[in-house]
Amino acid sequence: MSWEGGVVRGNERTIVITGASDGIGAQAARRIAGRERNQRLILVGRSPHKTAAVAREAGAEYFVADYTRLDDVRELAAGIRGSADRIDVLANNAGGIFGERTVTADGNEKTLQVNLLAPFLLTHLLLDLLRAGEGGVINTSSASARIVGRIDIDDLNHTRSYAPMRAYGDAKLAAILHARGLHARHGAQGINAAAFDPGNVRTNFGAENDDVLTRLLYRTPLSRVALISAEKGGGNLAHFLTGRPGTDWGGGRFYARTEPAKPRQTNKQVHDDVLVEALWNRSAELTGIAPR
Template sequence: MAGRVVVITGGSDGIGAEAARQVAQAQPASRLVIVGRSVEKTAATAREVGAAAHFVADYTRLDDVRRLASQIRESFDRVDALANNAGAIFGERTVTVDGNEKTFQVNLLAPFLLTHLLLDRLQAGDGVVINTSSASARLIGRVEVDDLNHEKSYTPMRAYGDAKLANILFAQGLHARYHDAGINAVAFDPGNVRTAFGAENNNIMTRLMYRTPLSRVALISPEKGGSNLAHFLTGTPGIDWEPGRFYSQQKPAKPRQTNKQVHDEALIDRFWQTTAPLVGIQP
């Protein structure tokens, strides 16, 4: 485990920052790379955990993702673990400068692109790719391959649930295509965590859940959510967790915790074939 390079996106706050703290404690020889959107928060978390590097990227701009990948590549000749943990839920439908619906781009397209741009570095290391999903993937998610950008229908929660379901399909597609080449992909639901999630969304249920005293009862602590991510970052694929699976916190998800689309191999392939060109990647 000495010298492992561990990249955590969404690492400046919430479960990303908590996971970084726990990885630093469990594996002090690891070289942590903290990625966030806020200059100040990202630098502060990096200092706290003694990170080897930290970078700032705005996932609403895919050029930022390309620049981030170049910075990581210039700094490290291997990446042992990549946590695609950055994500958010937004309000009214907004299109990014890249022409994509913002929820879909931030939660799915940006990590999809980053992972592909780092594939050779991952193959040179332990090859671990962890996608943070959500219970909303099961509750409200439904991936419509012909409407990934929600041009036909949009609500903030539906767009978020669909993107988090897409995170699972992405992990499974990555496993199917690259596991034999040394990539160990997994997706997990960290649980409903008491963080600043949903700050840009005014949905009444989101406000009640995350911005009132109800959060103390209904949500788990950031420390617990961070430990669920750290479990995959510090564990050994094939021993502590199985690549290609979907997990609910630290345990394999049961059927009642899993969206049926997760088992649709034809859909996963169609999703991959449709998504890759959106970020300039050959399917």
């Protein structure tokens, strides 16, 4: 984990965007750069070169962290805590779909760790900074949460069966459940957590996955018809970053782009309160923190 930035700057409105080296995270950063006079933007990405380039464009500070290592997440949280005294909105936007099943050094299936466990841990470690600010947490989900997502709490790591898109859909469904659990536990302390589907975005998504459907959708001319641009997807994320949590968007909710999701856009498991609780406790166990 590495960092480049400045010093604590008082009560500026602070926005943290993970997954900001490319795709909708980078586009959102560009869109909101300089939007508010009293705004501080902190970007997080895996690629040092790409993250630094986006940070220069946006006039932002940045950190580099690899979510396949939970120690990187802990160092990232310590770095942000040493740099800022408040967070107004945290965008848990980092994620990815991968090819063959891979287990990280922490013992978790890679898709689960990158899309759920690392953001879960980072958010937990930054709770006090969120309480000191506006307390917004927005998790990036996906339409795949509805289409292929089905969480089996006893097999989160897909040891019994594995398919890249299924693992991704499960993890993105889990991101919605994480937002619901976070809001239920900490809403009374000023945390407003929600999740959103930015739309099917034309990015470098799935670069490590070589299945037929991913190639067809993301690496052929069909992508120009079936997918929206990264600029539009980034604009949907920017909506939540510039809006006021609890006022312009509500905690505990799931959004399709920028509007509350309709039942047909939502996986039925989203409303399973028992599953929300079970997933929270299991995520806490896998990240080494006590359930709260």
